[in-house]
Amino acid sequence: MTPTITYHEFQGQNDALRNPRSASERDRTKRACLLTLLTLLVPGGAQVTVGSRALGRIALAVTVACWFTILLGLAMYFTMRSVLLSALTQPFIMWTASLVLAALAIGWLLLWLDTFRLIRLGQLAPGLKPILVVAMVALMTLTSGGLGYASHIVNEGRQALAGIFSGGAAIPADEGRYNFLLLGADAGEGRQGLRPDSIHVVSVNQSTAETIIFSIPRNFQNAQFSEDSPMREVYPNGYNCGNECIINFLYTEVHNSYSHLYPEAEVPGVEAMMDAASGTLDLNLHGYVMVDMDGFSELIDAMGGITVESGGWVPYRGRHPETNQWGNRWFEPGTLELDGDDALSFARSREHSNDYARIQRQQCVQQAMIGQFSPQTLLTRFTEMMTAGENLVDTNLPQSQLGSLLSLAADAQDHSPQRLTLGAPDFGSSGELFSTYPDFELIHARVEELIAREGDGSEEPDSDTQDEPDTSDDQAAPEEVTEPPGPTPEHSDEAVAGDEPGEEPTPEPTELTQPDGSALTELYLIEAQQRGEVGLLEQAATGNGDCSPAE
Template sequence: MGAHSASGGGRRRSGVHREGPAPESSPRRGRHAAAAPVDPVAETPVAETPVAKAPLEAPVAESLAATVESLAADAVAEQNSLVDALLTEAPAVPAPVLDEVIDLPPRVSRRRKPVQTVARALRWTIAGALIPGLAHIAAGRRRVGLVMAGSFATLLVAVAFVLLAVPRTRLVELSVQPTELELMIALFSALGLIWVLVVLSSWSVHKPEQLRAGQRALATGVVAALSIGVAAPFAMGARTAYVQLDLLNTIFDNPTTTTQMAMPALPVKQQPQATPGFGPPTGFFANKPRVNVLLLGGDGGDNRIGVRTDTMILASIDTQTGRTVLTSLPRNMMKVQFPTGSEMARRFPNGFNDMLNAVYLYASNDKSVMPGAKYPGGELLKQTWAWTIGQPVDYFILVNLDGFRDIVDAFGGVTINVERRLPIGGSHDANGRVLEQPHNYLEPGRRKLNGYEALWYGRSRFDSDDYSRMNRQRCLLGAIARQASPMKVLTNFSELAGAAKRIILTDIPRQALPDLLELAGKAKSARVTSLTFVRSAAFDPANPNFAYIQEQVRLALDEAARTRYAQGSGPATTPATPATGTPTGTPTGTPAGTKTGTKTGTKTAVKGAAAPTPTPTPSSAATQLDKVCGY
C-alpha cells in the first residue's frame, strides 16, 4: 500500500508539476487555459486533454453565432416594420418636428432682429423719427410699422388739404375763434406727445442687448435730442394758439356779454358817402360799403392809458377793395360839438370848452355822460368824430404810445424815410422858452428805427407843430402796416401779443374779427389816401368850420369809391356823388371868397363841384400816403 500510495502520490505530483504551470507559461493557450475546470468534490483541477477540448468549443461557437444572427434578424425586421408603417400609415403618424430631425441654431424672435452696433440702432431711430414706422418695419414689426407709416401719410395729406383746399378766409376765421383755438391746443399737444412716443419706440425695437456706460450716455443724449426736436414744432403751435386765445379773451369783447352802443343819427345834411347795398353780400359787414375805425394814441404813462388822445386818425376802409382813407384832426381843435339831445350837448351847447384830445379823458373821469358804455371815453370820442366829420364811426382802437415801442421792437424795427433832423427830448414852457434841450437826434435819410426811435419819430415836438407830428404819425402807421408781413407776425407773435395786451384797448367784437382781418389784408396792398386838416384860410382849429370838414371828408371818400367803380369793382352803375349840402358853388359854412383847400405837406387846391366824368378828379385836399411819406 505504501508503495501504491507513493506511486500514486508521485504520479499526482508529476501531474501537478506537468499540468500546473502550463496556463501561466504558454501564451498559445489563450484565455481559456487560465481557468481550468475544477472538480467540485476533489477541488483539484481536472486535466484537459486535446481529445476532450474539441467537443466543448464547437457548440459554444455555434451558439454565439446563432445568437448574433438572431439579434440581427430581429433588428432588421423591426426596422422594416417601422418603415412599412411610415409608408402605409403616414397620415396617422404625426410628422417629426424639424428641430428634432435637424440640429438647428436657437430661434430668433421675429418681433425684434438683433442689432450689432449702437450706431446702427441710432440711425434707425433717427429714420423712425423722420418717417414714423420705418424703424419698426426694419426691426421686423411690419404690422406696427405700416400702421405708423399710414397714419403719418394721412396726417401729411390732411395738412396739404387744409393749406391748399381750405379758403384762406376760413383759416383766418379759425385763428380768432376761441373754440377752434382750444381744439388746436389739444390737437398740437396730442401730436407732440405721440411723436415723442414714436421716437422712444423706434429706439426700443433696435436697442442692443448690451450697452457700455459711454454708449448708454450717447444713446440717451441722441434720443432725448430727437424727442425734443420732434416735439418743439407742436409745442410752438400749441403755445401760439394759447397766446392767441388769451389775447382774444383779454382785448376783444365777447358779443354774448357786451352790447355795442348805437351810433346816434347824423343830421340830414350829413349823409354817408354811399348807399347800402354796395358792400359785400354776406359776412359781418354785409351791405356795408366802408368800415370806419378810429385809431387813437394815448400820450400817457403807466396805468394812464388814453389820458389824452394826442393822436387821432380815422381809417375808412372799402369793404370790397381795401382802399383806405386816413383822416386826421388836430389834437388842439376847439369847440367840438356833440350829437343833438346828448348829455354832452346839454352841458356844452356852444361846443366843448377844451381841446379835442381831452374828450376821451372827460368821459373817462365822468362816466355819467355815457351811461351803460363799457368804454365811456372811446364811445364819446367816436360820437364826437361822427358828428364832426359827418360819417359814422364803427369802432375805436386805443394804443398807449409809451408802449408803442414794444410793438415796433417785436416787429424787428420799422424802416422810415426821415425827412429832416428830428430832436429826441427837449421841452418848452407855455411862453415858448426852452426848458430842456434835446439829448439826441434822429438823422435824416432812409433808416430802420427801433421802438424807441420810432416813438420819438412820431411824437417829437421840440421844433415841430402838431400838424407835422400828425403827418409823421400817419407815415409811421402806414410803414408798419406795409412791413408787417405774416412771417414777421408769426415769428414774433408772442411778443406782439404780450405788448398788445398791455397797451391796446378796443371795442371791436370777436365776431367781427374774421371779416376785419380779411379786410386788413386787402388794405395792405391797396392805395391809401391821406386827409389832414391843418391851419389855413379855410380851417382854423380854434374856430373850426364843420361844414368844410364834412365836405372834405365826403370828397375824399367819394374819390376812393369812384376809383373802385372805375376799376370794375362793385355794382355796374356808378353811384352819383353824395350831396354836399349845396348843389354848386361854395360849401355851406365856408366863407365866401375863400379858396377851399388845405396843405398836407404840399399845396393842394380844391375846386368846386364839377360835372361827373368817366374818370373824375375830385376837389379834395387828400393826397396819396406814398407821396407824403416817400415810401
C-alpha cells in the same frame, strides 16, 4: 430628429431689420439710422416696420390726418381765406388746437422712446452709441418739444386775443362799408389824463376793400355829435366852448365829468370820441382801436429794443449821464440802440427842430420795428410780446369778426388809400383856420365825393399833411414843467403811428465843433442848453430827421 427650418424662418433670421442680432455691424448701423429717419419723417413708420404694428398704424393714421389738415388749410387760404382766418381766431378753435398740439407732442415723444427701444442700442458699435443718443435727443426736442411750444404759443395767443377783443357778435357793415376810429393816445408827463392826439377814421369798402382815411387834427374845434349821442345833452350845438373844446380833450372831459352818459360803455371817453367823429364826418362808426404809447414802449422792450442810424443830435428829457439828475439829454448821431422809453423819446422829440424831422423819426422807428421783427423774435419773446400787445391795444371789435377783418385788411393792401385831412391843406391854408371854424356841409360833401370816387380808377394820391407845428417840450419832467388847466394845441403829443410829413424837409446839417475845434459832445450841448445858446442848439439839431433803420 434633426430640426427643420422653413424658408420664411430662414429669411426672418437673416432680415437685418427684424433680427439685427444676426446682422453685421454695418447693417445694424444702417438699421438704426433708418428707424430714426422713419420716426422723424413718417411717425409710426418704424413701428410698422419692426415693432408694434398696431401702434404704428395708429401713428400713421394720425400723420396722414395731419398732412391732410395742412393741405386743406393751404387750399382754404388761397380760396376761402376769410373763412379760414375766422375759424383760426375763434377761442374754442384755438383752445382745441392747443390741446391737439399738446397731444401730438406727447404722442411723438412716445414714438421716439419706442424707436429708441427698437434700435437696441447695446448691439451697436461703441463709437456710434453716443452719436445716436445725442442725435435722437436733439430730434426729440425739435419735434416733440416744438409741438409742445406751439401748443403754448396758441394758448398764449388765445388768452391775449381774449384780453384785447370783445366777445360780442359780429358787426354788420353800414351801406357796404366798415368805419373804424383809430386813436393814438398818450398820458405823457405834465398832462391831465390820457389824450388821443392821433385821430383817424378808416372807412373800408366791404366788397372791394378800397380804403379812405380821414384825419382829424387834434386841435379841431366845434366837432358835431351824432344824432343819437348823449353828448348832445351837454353840447347841443357841438363841442363848441372855444379853445377848451379842442377834440383831443373830449376823451378826458367825458372820462372825468360825463361818464354817466355812457353807462354801458367800458371806455366812455372813446365812445364820445366815436360820436364826435361820426357826427363830424356824417358816417356811422362800427368800432375803435386805441393804441396806448406806454404799451408801444413795452412792445419795443419785448422785441429786445431797436437799432437806428441817426443823422443828427436829438434832444430829449432824461437822466443826466453824470449826475443822474432829471433834465436835458441828447441822442448823438450814429448808431443808436434804443429800448422802449428811449425809442419814444427819440420819436417824439421836436425841441430845436420841427414836425417834419419829428415825423421822419417816427416813421424810422416804425420801419425799424417792422424790419427788425423776425420769426426768431416771435418764438423767443412771444409771451412778452403778447403781454405788451394787451397793454398796447384797446378795442371794442369782436373777436368773432377778427378773421374777416384781417382778410379785408390784407385785400386793402392792394389799393392805395384816399386821404382827407379836416384842415390845411385839404381845406385851405393853415392861416384860414378851417380846423377852428369848420364848414360841416363842405366836409360832408367831400366825404361823399371820396366814397363816390371809389372804383373809377381815379384814386386820390396820398395827401401828406400835418397839423400845425408844436414847439413845446413834451418830454419835460413832471417836477419841472406842469400843464396849465385847459388844453391847448401846443400841449399835445402825436402818437408814433400813422403820421406823415407835410412840410419841406430840413436842410443838411453843418459840421459843428466846440470852440477849441473838438467834436461836439452831449455834455457840451447840455451846458449850452443851460446857457441858453438856442442858435447853437438849433444848428446841432438840424437834420436830426435823417434817420434810417440799422441793417
